[in-house]
Amino acid sequence: MSFIPLLPGSLAGPPAERSDAARNRARLLGAARELIAECGADALTMDRLAERAGVGKGTVFRRFGSRAGLMMTLLSDSEAAFQARFMFGPPPLGPGAPGLERLIAFGAERVAYVMEHGDLARAAESSAHSRYEVPAVMLWQRHVEHLLREEGMDADPLLMAMSLTATLDPDRLLHAVRVQGLAPERLADSWRELVTRVVRGP
Amino acid sequence: MSFIPLLPGSLAGPPAERSDAARNRARLLGAARELIAECGADALTMDRLAERAGVGKGTVFRRFGSRAGLMMTLLSDSEAAFQARFMFGPPPLGPGAPGLERLIAFGAERVAYVMEHGDLARAAESSAHSRYEVPAVMLWQRHVEHLLREEGMDADPLLMAMSLTATLDPDRLLHAVRVQGLAPERLADSWRELVTRVVRGP
Numbered sequence: 001m002s003f004i005p006l007l008p009g010s011l012a013g014p015p016a017e018r019s020d021a022a023r024n025r026a027r028l029l030g031a032a033r034e035l036i037a038e039c040g041a042d043a044l045t046m047d048r049l050a051e052r053a054g055v056g057k058g059t060v061f062r063r064f065g066s067r068a069g070l071m072m073t074l075l076s077d078s079e080a081a082f083q084a085r086f087m088f089g090p091p092p093l094g095p096g097a098p099g100l101e102r103l104i105a106f107g108a109e110r111v112a113y114v115m116e117h118g119d120l121a122r123a124a125e126s127s128a129h130s131r132y133e134v135p136a137v138m139l140w141q142r143h144v145e146h147l148l149r150e151e152g153m154d155a156d157p158l159l160m161a162m163s164l165t166a167t168l169d170p171d172r173l174l175h176a177v178r179v180q181g182l183a184p185e186r187l188a189d190s191w192r193e194l195v196t197r198v199v200r201g202p
Numbered sequence: 203m204s205f206i207p208l209l210p211g212s213l214a215g216p217p218a219e220r221s222d223a224a225r226n227r228a229r230l231l232g233a234a235r236e237l238i239a240e241c242g243a244d245a246l247t248m249d250r251l252a253e254r255a256g257v258g259k260g261t262v263f264r265r266f267g268s269r270a271g272l273m274m275t276l277l278s279d280s281e282a283a284f285q286a287r288f289m290f291g292p293p294p295l296g297p298g299a300p301g302l303e304r305l306i307a308f309g310a311e312r313v314a315y316v317m318e319h320g321d322l323a324r325a326a327e328s329s330a331h332s333r334y335e336v337p338a339v340m341l342w343q344r345h346v347e348h349l350l351r352e353e354g355m356d357a358d359p360l361l362m363a364m365s366l367t368a369t370l371d372p373d374r375l376l377h378a379v380r381v382q383g384l385a386p387e388r389l390a391d392s393w394r395e396l397v398t399r400v401v402r403g404p
Contacts, residue, residue, distance in 0.1 A: 159392035162378065163369040172368055182361070190361035194400065201399025 028053050028063060030093050032074055041071070072164035075120045079136045082113055086143060099150035100199045106143065106193030109170060114173045121170040141165045151199045160198065167194065230265060234276055243273070243321035277322045281338045283299060284315055288345060301352035303399045308345070309393030313386050316375045323372040343367045353401045362400065369396065396401050 017195035031053040035044050044126040046067055050057040091097035114121065145161035153160060168191070176182045233255040237246050248269055252259040257376060266272035292308040293299035347363035355362060370393070378384045 060282060063215050108286065111241045156388065156392050159384070159388060160396065162374075163392060163396055166371065166374055167365040167368050169368065172364075176364065186358065186361060193357045194365055197400045197403025198396065201403035 003021050014067065024055070024059070025063060028055070028060065029074060029077070031069060036074075036119065041122070044070075046070070051072065057099045067135065071120060075136075078113075078120070082109070083136070083139065085109070099147040100196065103144065103151075103195045103199065104192045106140075106147075107195065108188040110140070110168050110174060111191070113170075115177065117183050118170045118174045120176065123173045137165065140168070148199070164195065167191065176189045217303065221374070226257070226261070227265060230257070230262065231276060234272060236371070238276075238321065246272070248272070249403065273322060277319065277338075280315075280319045280322070284311070285338070285341065287311070301349040302398065305346065305349045305353075305397045305401065306394045308342075308349075309397065310390040311388045312342070312370050313375060313393070316370075316372045317379065317386050320372045320376045339367065342370070350401070355401065366397065366400065 003108050028049065032044060032049050035048060035052055038075070044067075046057060046060050048066075049070070050060045053060070060070075064073060084104075086106055086109070089092060092101040093109055096100075113179055141161050144164050145157050148157040148160055148164075173184075173187060176187060230251065234246060237250060237254055246269075247258060248262050248266075251272070252262045255262070262272075266275055268291050288295050288304075289306055290296060290313070294303040295311055296304075299307070343363050346366050347359050350359040350362055350366075375386075375389060378389060379386055
């Protein structure tokens with residue numbers, strides 16, 4: 001399984017980025033995160049970001065191209081950190097624990113991640129061509145499939161991974177918590193029950 | 203569990219509907235189904251429907267209110283037939299079979315239904331306030347929960363039903379078949395494996 005960056009070069013920035021440009025970028029991203037924390041991702045516009053960061057609107061557009069580009073850059077920073085944890089981090093989320101324990105940890109961490117970054121993930125999904133073709137979603141699905149195979153699941157692990165991943169859709173998790181008022185812990189518990197039954201089932 | 207009509211009165215029409223009005227309505231719905239069969243639900247507009255049925259555009263709007271209203275009326279006819287089958291029809295989909303057999307049949311029939319009416323279901327979902335609050339979706343979810351309880355599932359059957367229902371989302375099934383090229387039979391097989399493991403699991 002290889003690492004899929006969400007946007008080419010979006011993690012490190014251009015190789016020869018000048019230090020004032022890098023500071024400018026960091027300041028814009030910091031201001032964007034502040035605005036999201038205060039008003040939610042839906043309220044983050046290029047105008048408001050320029051105003052908050054004290055730069056011209058043209059600077060914001062030159063840096064990120066579009067609002068969708070800004071969202072993807074913000075998301076790719078947090079997605080990359082999450083990917084690094086489940087692919088290379090300590091167990092039980094990372095390698096070293098049995099497949100089922102890693103699956104259980106994956107769902108629990110994913111629920112926590114969506115509670116923190118969900119608005120952003122939702123905004124990025126709605127700007128993608130299809131919510132099933134977001135690179136990060138495809139990567140989780142392959143991760144889940146890999147863990148199912150490791151646990152000896154021989155009944156079409158690809159389709160089972162697709163179904164399990166569908167239950168972690170950010171939009172669905174946010175609706176369950178914000179609209180239906182379900183506790184995130186209850187979602188994580190139900191995921192644990194689901195994957196345990198799928199892996200250990202008859 | 204009670205029957206939830208998708209639109210009040212949409213199945214039988216107004217009680218005292220005059221017979222020429224009823225014929226007019228049936229002709230419009232027939233023409234709408236023809237257009238969908240030929241060009242897909244996305245191509246069904248009020249203008250094209252009026253033209254096909256040989257009536258004025260005003261007649262179409264007076265009858266259905268809006269394009270979303272037309273979609274819901276079309277869908278409610280086919281949803282009502284599906285609901286009637288899983289609630290009152292013969293086993294294994296209807297009452298009389300064990301819970302697990304009914305669950306397996308439900309997924310298989312649902313996949314087949316989405317292949318036939320999926321464009322309509324997708325159009326109706328996107329015009330609803332939220333795709334989790336479409337009455338039909340809430341009804342299936344309660345049906346799945348009921349069958350899980352009948353099978354003795356005591357680990358949060360409500361949340362398990364929500365997760366299982368998420369895997370049957372029309373948008374997801376259509377993407378799997380049309381974009382990813384997966385056979386509908388493979389989706390139904392994977393559903394059978396999933397619910398069997400969930401019901402019989404450790």
